Amino acid sequence: MLVKMARSLQWLLSYLTVTMCILPAIWLAMCAFKTRLEITAWPPIFIFVPTFANFSTLNANHNLGLLTSNSLIVACGTTVFTLLLGLPSSFYFSRIRNQIRQNLLLFLLSTKMVPLIAIALPFYMLFTTIGLHGNLVGLIVAQSVACLPLTIWLMSGFFADIPTEIYWAAQLDGLSARQSFWYILVRVAAPGVGVSVIFTVIFSWNDYLVASILTTAETRTLTAELPILVTQSVTQWGQLCSGIILSLLPISLLALLARRYFIEGITSGTLKKF
Amino acid sequence: MHAISTSSLGIGTLTIVIALMLLIVLLPFCLMTYYSLTDLSFSLPGRTGHFIGLSNFKQALTDSRFWESLLLTVQFAILAIPIELVIGLIVSLALPIRSPCGRLLIPLLVVPLLFSGIAVGLVWRLLLHGDYGLLVYYLRAFGLIGNRSLLGSPTSAFACVLLVDIWQWTPFCAMVLLAARTGIARSLYNSAKLDGAGPLRTFFDITLPGLRHALLVCLLFRTTDCLREFDKIWALTNGGPGTRTELISVYLFKASFEHGDQAYGSALSLLIYIVVIACTNTFLWIVWKKQNAS
């Protein structure tokens, strides 16, 4: 009897939590297709005729095509750059003796502790001096630096679990050390690489601070552009909601594609390393 | 072609990574430290960066707004993090993993993590809007709150910020704990059953210890993030009303950019950084000691 009650309580809680998670997203999606009057209606309206007006207005006022392509380029670039640097580093890291490793790890993690606001100004000045301000490459480098500590930490755990013999066997089979790393080891560590990629893409796409510091009008990303819609006088809720929805689309697509692999990772206990 | 030695693969990239870290993080940090000892300002007249020693720090020590902001941030962390951990724990235990229902529900937990900080703040600004927010409507309909605006009222604004943070990060904790929970060996539970342990006993003796590492990970992540929390707060309340939701990153931003006093902002930043480093080092030292003792 008690067990039955506990079980139903379990179900209730699960459904409640999931509902709370998706409710704001659903409301957001609805508002993206409402007129201003419908959004600001009281009591809130659930039945309405959807319209694409918000999207077209948004596109008219802000160059959506440019924004999206910038975000895309930066997200891809950051992922590639982070993997290129982070994967071999974390492999080497996973094979270092403990003492140095602890210290290096602390150093890497400590760079994540700094509130970016704190170093925003010198950051801006540094990039301007190097000539990488207002430049997508500069943004890619900066975001990669933000993503690398986590990637290295995560992947060094995965690599530590892979026996060195596989790396050696690949070389004995005729691959060079570099080739055996990229073709075989990375493939064996694929779950970890997948998680790193997802985190990096989401971080890069959704990043506001770094992007707003380092970009100009031509190189702005979608996320960095959003707050512009919030002004002192009037908030363009319609455009805002449509903008957020657009921003969420690629990420949601990624999450959808990775869904099956993601569930398997969580439920098979292999991600406990993380 | 120069061949890479088997045991030294990755040392090159690691060197590059460390060099990048030093250049892009450490260098600005040093610059910031230098600014904190000057009177640099880009907007106030006559402030061209003369060396003024520790005056900025003296000013900081008597800056009540700074200390209030710090206190607020600590309160925020102390309230939000345990709630996220507990709810995350309960949810991770309650979710049916292997059923097809679970396969549908678990991915939906990911939704809050897909939003950027800015988007989270903006969406909840809409939901909690005093005049047309969805949540506000239902809270008033159930008589839970009066006619005042949630985000505009000093008493409830902080609660709103807490709520939004909990919404955003509880699923993260839940998933990390869920992943860890499935990693606990079945055999442990079987032994407990054979020993006649009830559900409560099993939870405290097997589940909880197995989740210890994951809990620490969550704790570490969330704590470091609390101090850097900016996007969400900025979009939700701008730090208002007044300074009621002005967490430390928001105040740093205002001090540096809105008031235009870069040097003072730098001094504050340095103080914050020292506090963060001290806390995390103590934390890690305690954890490291515990691990070595066991």
Place this chain on the structure above:
Amino acid sequence: MLEIKALKKCYTTGDGQVVALDGVSLAISANEFAVILGPSGSGKSTLLHVVAGLLPADGGEVIIRDNVATHAPVSERRVAMVLQNLGLYPHKTVMQNVEYPMLVAKAKGDERKRCALDLLRLLKISDLADRKPRTLSGGQLQRVALARALAKKADLFLLDEPFSDLDAQIRYELRNELKLLHVSRGLTTVLVTHDQEDAMALADRIALMHKGKIIEVGSPRRLYEQPRTVFAATFMGRPPMTVFRVSLAGRCPYFDGSRLPIDIADTTIPSIEGDVLLGLRPEDISVVMRAGEWCVELIQAAGGFCYVHLKWARLRMVCRSDSQTELRIGDRVALKVMANAHFFDPQTEERIK
């Protein structure tokens, strides 16, 4: 085919420097089956890894087929190796694992498949072609690793403790198959093991290693019947040779002041005076008659024989006897040496001529 000259290798651990290889020199000819035998920690695995190029040498030279290969990368050394931990690719099927060396060597698809299937058939694992490594047993995994190593065109075939995790039956089967493969394919094989039975069964020559040095090299028979060092004498053979200190006086061995109650032919005893080390194998001693000074402590059955453990004064000896023996624990017997006794110098631990 393989020449190793004064190879050195050191490790730094938490406690300081560990010398794994201390000036090791060895020459192995083509088509030879060489076994490097030694206890754990003797450096034999390290030696193999350095020859393969997986670990860098700190000094000395490795020459493979007259090419100096000391600093060459692994992929250029024409060496095939079966690692102790196997290193099979977990994400590939057995067939893909075996094909891989040929894939890297850019062999054509049909040829590759044909070769791989041949090898699988040779190692009796054709039915496992589409399975993944994690579903296989220890013996099966070992065969896959062997097939993969054989798929590579190499000058040297190296094996690092290939039988260590297998149960006795499979070990025996695999051992024989390995020797047949070596002969039929004309390989030059170097095998590393701590098991002297494996070494005796497989080797053309055995190199005995201890603490980073090569102690003795020789054929299995020579090492067993005429060991030049005490280490070789006690390492080869199970149960091991009993070696103990005696005093020689007038071609008579004395132990602890009393005359040794073993009947040894005078002519086999060297004519020196003073302390020597005497070594006797169980099969070289036999129980002669009842009523002697040795007391039977234990009788161990072992297939067609039994091993009788005896004691006299402070000395313990093992003697091999028929399984039909009527000896009982507590009996007192006399011993006689039927073949040669082994004498070693107590200081140098080397054989006395």
